[in-house]
Amino acid sequence: xxxxxxxxxxxxxxxxxxxxxxxxxxxxxxxxxxxxxxxxxxxxxxxxxxxxxxxxxxxxxxxxxxxxxxxxxxxxxxxxxxxxxxxxxxxxxxxxxxxxxxxxxxxxxxxxxxxxxxxxxxxxxxxxxxxxxxxxxxxxxxxxxxxxxxxxxxxxxxxxxxxxxxxxxxxxxxxxxxxxxxxxxxxxxxxxxxxxxxxxxxxxxxxxxxxxxxxxxxxxxxxxxxxxxxxxxxxxxxxxxxxxxxxxxxxxxxxxxxxxxxxxxxxxxxxxxxxxxxxxxxxxxxxxxxxxxxxxxxxxxxxxxxxxxxxxxxxxxxxxxxxxxxxxxxxxxxxxxxxxxxxxxxxxxxxxxxxxxxxxxxxxxxxxxxxxxxxxxxxxxxxxxxxxxxxxxxxxxxxxxxxxxxxxxxxxxxxxxxxxxxxxxxxxxxxxxxxxxxxxxxxxxxxxxx
Amino acid sequence: xxxxxxxxxxxxxxxxxxxxxxxxxxxxxxxxxxxxxxxxxxxxxxxxxxxxxxxxxxxxxxxxxxxxxxxxxxxxxxxxxxxxxxxxxxxxxxxxxxxxxxxxxxxxxxxxxxxxxxxxxxxxxxxxxxxxxxxxxxxxxxxxxxxxxxxxxxxxxxxxxxxxxxxxxxxxxxxxxxxxxxxxxxxxxxxxxxxxxxxxxxxxxxxxxxxxxxxxxxxxxxxxxxxxxxxxxxxxxxxxxxxxxxxxxxxxxxxxxxxxxxxxxxxxxxxxxxxxxxxxxxxxxxxxxxxxxxxxxxxxxxxxxxxxxxxxxxxxxxxxxxxxxxxxxxxxxxxxxxxxxxxxxxxxxxxxxxxxxxxxxxxxxxxxxxxxxxxxxxxxxxxxxxxxxxxxxxxxxxxxxxxxxxxxxxxxxxxxxxxxxxxxxxxxxxxxxxxxxxxxxxxxxxxxxx
Ligand SMILES: Cc1cc2nc3c(=O)[nH]c(=O)nc-3n(C[C@H](O)[C@H](O)[C@H](O)COP(=O)(O)O)c2cc1C
Ligand SMILES: Cc1cc2nc3c(=O)[nH]c(=O)nc-3n(C[C@H](O)[C@H](O)[C@H](O)COP(=O)(O)O)c2cc1C
Numbered sequence: 001x002x003x004x005x006x007x008x009x010x011x012x013x014x015x016x017x018x019x020x021x022x023x024x025x026x027x028x029x030x031x032x033x034x035x036x037x038x039x040x041x042x043x044x045x046x047x048x049x050x051x052x053x054x055x056x057x058x059x060x061x062x063x064x065x066x067x068x069x070x071x072x073x074x075x076x077x078x079x080x081x082x083x084x085x086x087x088x089x090x091x092x093x094x095x096x097x098x099x100x101x102x103x104x105x106x107x108x109x110x111x112x113x114x115x116x117x118x119x120x121x122x123x124x125x126x127x128x129x130x131x132x133x134x135x136x137x138x139x140x141x142x143x144x145x146x147x148x149x150x151x152x153x154x155x156x157x158x159x160x161x162x163x164x165x166x167x168x169x170x171x172x173x174x175x176x177x178x179x180x181x182x183x184x185x186x187x188x189x190x191x192x193x194x195x196x197x198x199x200x201x202x203x204x205x206x207x208x209x210x211x212x213x214x215x216x217x218x219x220x221x222x223x224x225x226x227x228x229x230x231x232x233x234x235x236x237x238x239x240x241x242x243x244x245x246x247x248x249x250x251x252x253x254x255x256x257x258x259x260x261x262x263x264x265x266x267x268x269x270x271x272x273x274x275x276x277x278x279x280x281x282x283x284x285x286x287x288x289x290x291x292x293x294x295x296x297x298x299x300x301x302x303x304x305x306x307x308x309x310x311x312x313x314x315x316x317x318x319x320x321x322x323x324x325x326x327x328x329x330x331x332x333x334x335x336x337x338x339x340x341x342x343x344x345x346x347x348x349x350x351x352x353x354x355x356x357x358x359x360x361x362x363x364x365x366x367x368x369x370x371x372x373x374x375x376x377x378x379x380x381x382x383x384x385x386x387x388x389x390x391x392x393x394x395x396x397x398x399x400x401x402x403x404x405x406x407x408x409x410x411x412x413x414x415x416x417x418x419x420x421x422x423x424x425x426x427x428x429x430x431x432x433x434x435x436x437x438x439x440x441x442x443x444x445x446x447x448x449x450x
Numbered sequence: 451x452x453x454x455x456x457x458x459x460x461x462x463x464x465x466x467x468x469x470x471x472x473x474x475x476x477x478x479x480x481x482x483x484x485x486x487x488x489x490x491x492x493x494x495x496x497x498x499x500x501x502x503x504x505x506x507x508x509x510x511x512x513x514x515x516x517x518x519x520x521x522x523x524x525x526x527x528x529x530x531x532x533x534x535x536x537x538x539x540x541x542x543x544x545x546x547x548x549x550x551x552x553x554x555x556x557x558x559x560x561x562x563x564x565x566x567x568x569x570x571x572x573x574x575x576x577x578x579x580x581x582x583x584x585x586x587x588x589x590x591x592x593x594x595x596x597x598x599x600x601x602x603x604x605x606x607x608x609x610x611x612x613x614x615x616x617x618x619x620x621x622x623x624x625x626x627x628x629x630x631x632x633x634x635x636x637x638x639x640x641x642x643x644x645x646x647x648x649x650x651x652x653x654x655x656x657x658x659x660x661x662x663x664x665x666x667x668x669x670x671x672x673x674x675x676x677x678x679x680x681x682x683x684x685x686x687x688x689x690x691x692x693x694x695x696x697x698x699x700x701x702x703x704x705x706x707x708x709x710x711x712x713x714x715x716x717x718x719x720x721x722x723x724x725x726x727x728x729x730x731x732x733x734x735x736x737x738x739x740x741x742x743x744x745x746x747x748x749x750x751x752x753x754x755x756x757x758x759x760x761x762x763x764x765x766x767x768x769x770x771x772x773x774x775x776x777x778x779x780x781x782x783x784x785x786x787x788x789x790x791x792x793x794x795x796x797x798x799x800x801x802x803x804x805x806x807x808x809x810x811x812x813x814x815x816x817x818x819x820x821x822x823x824x825x826x827x828x829x830x831x832x833x834x835x836x837x838x839x840x841x842x843x844x845x846x847x848x849x850x851x852x853x854x855x856x857x858x859x860x861x862x863x864x865x866x867x868x869x870x871x872x873x874x875x876x877x878x879x880x881x882x883x884x885x886x887x888x889x890x891x892x893x894x895x896x897x898x899x900x
Contacts (some may be wrong), residue, residue, distance in 0.1 A: 024624065026629050031624040034657065037536060037567045061555065063654045065634035073622065073656045079563035082532040086487060102556065105587040113529035117487045136650040137555040172490065174474065174481040181474050182522055184515035200586040203515045204828065206485065206523045282618055 006381050006416045007267050007388030007429055009236075010047040010058040010399065013070045014042065017273045017364070017392060017393075019290035021299050024069035028395045034070040037083050043391060044084045044091055048395065050403035051417050053428045054092030054123060056236065056390050057081060061101065061138075064310055066302035078110045085118040092425030094123035094216055099153040101129060101138040104197055107156070108163040111213045112205040115326035120424035122211035124160075125236060126217050126227070128153050132331040134310035143309065143331045150223035152196045157215060157231045159199050161434075162190040165210045166202035168439045188438045209434040210424035220248070221335050229255025232266055233431050236390050239270025245385035265334070267429050270386040272366045273394070274378075276401045278366040287367045290394075300359040307337050318352040370405035378415060390410060456831050456866045457717050457838030457879055458687075459506040459544065460497040460849065462490065463520045466840025468723070468811070469740035469844070471749050474519035478845045484520040487533050494534045494541055496846065500853035501867050503878045504542030504573060506686065506840050507531060511551065511588075512581035516752035516759055528560045535568040542875030544573035544666055544684075549603040551579060551588040556646055557606070557612040561663045562655040570660035570874035574610075575686060576667050576677070578603050582759035582781040591780045593759065600673035602646045607665060607681045609649050611884075612640040614662045618889045637783035638888045660874035661883040670698070671785050682716060685879050686840050689720025691815060695835035711809040717879050720836040723844070724816040724823055726851045737817045740844075750809040757787050820855035827856070828865060 013023070013033055023029060025195055033039045044055050057077040065072075077095035081247050085093055093114060097107055097373070108122070115122035128150060144152070171186035190201035215226065217232035225328035228235050229252060237252075253263050277283035298314070306313045308328040316323045322344035329337035344354045365380075366389075380386045393399045410416040422428050463473070463483055473479060474648075483489045494505050507527040517810035527545035543564060547557055557574070565572035578600060582593035586736055594602070621636035666675065667682035678685050679702060687702075689695055703713050725740070727733035748764070755761045758778040766773045772794035779787035794804045815830075816823050816839075830836045843849045860866040872878050 025626045025629070031622070035566045061559070062656065063652065065632060065637050069631045072637075072654060073617070074654055076559040076563040076655075079528060079532040079560055079567060083536050083567050084527040086491070086533050101553070103551070103553075103588055106552065106556070106810050108528040109511070113526040116485045116525060117529060117533050133650070136648070138553055139648045167523070172481070176475045177477070181519045182515060187522075198586070198589045200583070202513065204511065204522060204524055205526075208570055296623065352860070444847060 001417075005430075006377065006389075006410060007269060008052045008416070009054040009092070009269055009388070011041065011056045011058060011271070011388040011390050011392045012043045017271075018287070018361070019294040019394070021068045021071075021296075021303070022293040024395060025293075026395055028397060033072075034072075034074045037075070037080065040075075040080060041084055041087045043396065043399065044088050046399050046403070048088050049092040050399070050407060051420060052091060052391075054094045054121075054425060055081070056125070057086060057096060058125075059096040059098075059113045059127070060131045060134070061129070062133035062136075062310065064133075066310075067306075068300070078114055082114050082117055083121070084113055085114065085121065087163075088118075088121075089444070090121075090420045090423055090428070092121045092123055092214070092428065093118055094125055094214070094425075096125040096127055098129040098134065099156040100144055101134055102150050102156075104159040104199055105157045106377070107199075108160040108203050110207060111160070112164055112203065112208075114215045115208040115210065116205065117157050118208075120208040120426070122208070123214040123216050123234065123425055125234075126153055126157060126215060126232070128219060128224075130332050130344045131306070136349050144163070146209070146221065146223050146330065147336065150219075153227055154230065155196045157192045157227075159190065159192050159194070159197050159210060160193060161215075162437070163199065163201050164201035164207060165436045165438060166190070167206040168436050169207055171206065207436065210426040211436070214376050214425050214429065214431060225255065227254050228252050228266070229261075232261050234429065235266065235268045237268055237270050237386070239365065239380075239386065239389070240270050242380060242383065242385050245270055245380065246383060249384050249386065260439070262366070264430065265432075267387045267431070269388045269390040270380070271392055272389040273364045273392045274366040274373055274398065274402055274406070276370055276373055276398075276405060278369060282361065283367045283369065283372075285345065287363055288361060297355075301355055304355045304358055307333055307340075313351060313355070316351055317383065319350050322349055322351050322354050370401075370409060373402075374406050374409035374413075377410060378413065381415060386449065454837075456827065456860060458502045458866070459504040459719055459838070459840045460493065460502050460540070461506045461508060461721070461840050461842045462493045465707045468814075469744040470520075471518045471746075471753070472743040473844060475743075478847060482523075484522075484524045487525070490530060491534055491537045492524075492714055493846065494611075495539050495847065496853070498538050498541040498850050500849070500857060502541060502841075503838070503872060504544045504875060505531070505534060505572070506544045506575070507546060507575070508575075509546035509548075510581045510584070511548065512583035512586075512760065513743070514583075516749070516760075516795060517756075518753075520726050528564055531572070532564050532567055535571065537566065538568075538571075540571075540870045540873055540878070542573055543568055544575055544664070544875075546575040546577055546668070548579040548584065549576050549606040551584055551595055552606075554606045554609040554649055555613065555651075555653070558610040558653050559655060561610070562614055562653065563659075565658040565660065565663045566655065567659075570658040570876070572658070572660075573664040573666050573684065573710070573875055575684075576603055576607060576665060576682070578669060578674075580782050581756070596671065596673050596780065596784065600669075600677055603677055604680065605646045607677075609640065609642050609644070609647055611662060611665075612642060612887070613649065613651050613653035614657060615638070615888060616654075616888045617656040618886050619657060621656065623802065636888075657886065658874075660876040661886070664875050664879065664881060675702050677703065678702050678716070679711075681711050684879065685716065685718045687718055687720050687836070689722050689815065689830075689836065689839070690812070692830060692833065695720055695830065696833060699834050699836065704794050714880065715882075717837045717881070718831070719838045719840040721842055722816045722827075723814045723842045724838040724848065724852055724856070725814065726818070726820055726823055726848075726855060728819060729843045730818040730822050733819065733822075734813065735815045737813055738811060741811050743794055754805045754808055757783055758792075763801060763805070766890055768805075769800050772799055772801050772804050779849070783890065811885075820851075820859060823852075824856050824859035824863075827860060828863065831865060
C-alpha cells in the first residue's frame, strides 16, 4: 500500500481533444448540456459517488461562430459551481477564472463565497486567458503581453490571498452578553500597493474550514511554470506523453524549494481523455473513430487559428508557404504557436500541410482495456509524471466505465482512495490549511513578549 | 377584484432600518446567518411558499469594524442566488451589483448565467455603490463622482442588454443530420464603443425563457431617477412615508413616456419593515423596543458616518457646531447628506444633536395589527405610492406572521395572487419579454423585402 494517493478531477463537456467539435451530436449529451445546470449537477454526483477530488470547470470569454458547441454557449464557472455546491458534500469545486480580465477584489469575493457555500471545497484555476480576443470584451484592443499577464497573475494571487485572510479564524466572538459580535483587533486591512493593483481591503468575508480556496494554475510557458513554482497548489497540465510529462513534473516541482515549498505542496494533474473498451485494439479503433468524426478541414483550419488569436487563416492560399504570423504567436499560447512556425519554416511547409499535421491523429496515452489504462495510470503516477488526472470525460458513460472498470483496479493496488479523507478540497488533496498571516504574526509577537 | 396585483420581494438579513445593528443577537438568527447558504435557501423557500415574486439581495463591497454584523461577513450576491436557484422553482432572484466597480462583460455573463440556471428568474439591481470606500478596493483613491457613476450605469445597462441579445432565440438549430449546431447568421457581435466602455462581444451565452434578466435600480437622486426612467423595469425605493412615496412614484413613472415606455413597464417596490402584533398598540411598543435595542451612541455615530463615506466623526468635538463635511457629502448618498448639512447650518446644531436627530425614532408605516398593516398596504398600492413592497423582514418569524396574517387579507381583497402566474420573474412581475434586437431587425427587413 502506498502512502501517496492518486488525485482525480473531472472535467466535463468543455474538454478539448479529438472529436470535441462533434461531441454535441452524441445522443447521450443533451443539446443544451453546456447551459443545463441539472446536467452538471448529475455529473458532479457521478464524480462524488466515485470519490473524485473535484469537478473542474474550464473557461473562455471569447467566441466567434467557428468555436465548438460547448464554447458557444456556456455558464460562467463560479455561478455554475455555486449551484452544484449545495448538491454535493465532498467534491471539490474548481473554477477557471482569468487573472488578466478580472479585479482581484471581485475574484476574492466570488471564490471566497463559493468556499463558504461549499464549506471549504473551492479552488481557483488561475489562467491568463488563452483567447486573445477576450481583450476586446474588456476594453483593450490587444491582449496584454506575457510579462504583463503573468505579472498581474502573481500579484492578483498575492492580493487575493491577502484579502482571504482579512478575518482571523476567531474574529467573530458573537458574545451576546457583552454585546460584541466582532473582535475588531482580528479584522485586518491589506493596504496593498503594487505594480498592477491597489487594493485596501479588508474583504467582507471570513475564511472557510479549509482556510483559503486552493490555487490551481494552467499555463506551460516559462512564465507559467515560474508562477506555479511560487504560488500554485495544483496544476492542470497537458498529458501528451509520459516523457514530456515527467520532464514537466520535475521542472515545476524543482522550482518549489526556492520558495520554501515542498513537493507535497503542489498536486500536478494531467489532462487525460480515456477511451476504454474490452480490448486494447477495440479501444484504439474507437479512439480513431472519435477522431475521424471530427475530421472536417474547415473546422481544423478554424481550430488551428484559435492558437493564433482566432486568426482567420482561410484568407490565405492553402497551398502557398505557411504565412508569416509571427506577430500573432506571442499572445495566446506561445509555446505551441512558436514551435509550429519554426517547423513550418524549417520544413518549408504549406499552410495546408501545417494544419493537417497539427490536427493529425495523436492517440491519447489513456486508451485501452481497463487493465491497460490502469497500468498506464500507475506508471504515470509512480513514475512521477503526475500526481493525478484531470479526467476529460466525453460522456456520462465514459465517467461510468472509468469509475466502474479502472478505479477498482487502482483501489485494489492501494493507489486510489476507498473513502474520502475529508470534507474539504484541501483535505482530500492532502494540502495543508494555510495559517492566517495575521494570526501567525500575533503568535510570533506573543512569543517575543513572553 | 383588481387587475393590477401587488408585487412582493423579500429582503433578508441585510435589511437596514431600526435595530439592525442588534439583529445578530436575536436567538432566532444563527450567528453565521449572513454566510450560511442553508439559511438563505430556507428563507427563499418560505418566500416561495408564500408566493413572493422574488428574493432580493442587497450588497456592499466596503467595510470597517464599525459596520453591522451582516455587512461584515457576507456572501457575494450572484454566488448566493445561484445556490438558491436550484432549490426554488418560481421565486425571482434579484442581486445587487455595482455598475461602478464591475466590467459589463463580467456582469452580463454572471447575471446571464443565473438567468439560465434559474430558467428565467434573474434580476439585476443596478447600484452605483453607496459605500465610497469601495473605490479603494478597486484601485481608485476617490469614489467616482455622480455624473461619471450614473453615466457608467446607463452605458453599462445598455452594453449588457446588447450582450444578452448576442444569440437570437432560434440560433441553436442543433441539426445532427446536417451537422449544424449554430446558425451563424443568428450570432451577433455588439461592437460597442462608448464613453466609458469598449465591448466587442458577442457574449458566449444564450437568452433564458424570460429573454433577459429584469433590470432593477436603487438610487433616489435626480440622476438615479433619470436612469430609472430610461432603463429600469423595477425600483427598490425608500418607503419612508406615504406622501413622499406618492410623489416619487409619479415623478419616476412620469419619466417613462419620454422613452416610449408605459407605467406598466416599471414596477416600484418600496422598502417596508413590518412589525405585526395582535393590536396596533402592541406592535408600536414592539417597534420602539426594537429601536431601543440599538440605541448606543457610538454606533449611531459610526452609522451616521457611513452616509459620508464611512467618515469617522468621533474625531470631532461632539458638542461643537457640526463640522464642515460638505466635501464628503457629494459621494455616497448625496440627497440625505446634503439635507443634513443644510439643516445643521440653518439650525446651528452640534454634531451630537445632528446625530441624535438623524437616528431618532421614526416608526415605519407598516406597524400595527395584521388588519392595519393590510389596510396600509392597500392604501399605498391603490394610492400609487407603490406597486409592491420589498419586505425587509428581520427574522423568519416576521416572514411567517406577514405571510400567515397579512397576505390572506390582501388575497381576500383580490390584491395579491393566490398562485404564481408564471415560472419567470418577468412573468410574475407582469413585465414583457424584450424582443431580441436583432430578431426585430430581421423581421423588419423581411417585411421590406416582401
Ligand atoms: C491544460 C491547460 C488548460 C488550460 N485551460 C485554460 C482555460 O480553461 N481557459 C483559459 O483561458 N486558458 C487556459 N489555459 C491557457 C493558459 O492559461 C494560458 O493563458 C495560455 O496557455 C498561455 O500561457 P502559457 O504559454 O503559459 O501556456 C490552459 C492551459 C493548459 C496547459
Ligand atoms: C432603497 C435603496 C436601496 C439601496 N441599496 C443599495 C445597495 O444594496 N448597495 C449599494 O451599494 N447601494 C444601494 N443603494 C444606493 C444607491 O445605489 C446609490 O449609490 C446611492 O444611494 C447614491 O445615489 P442616489 O443619490 O441616487 O441615491 C440603495 C439606495 C436605495 C434608495
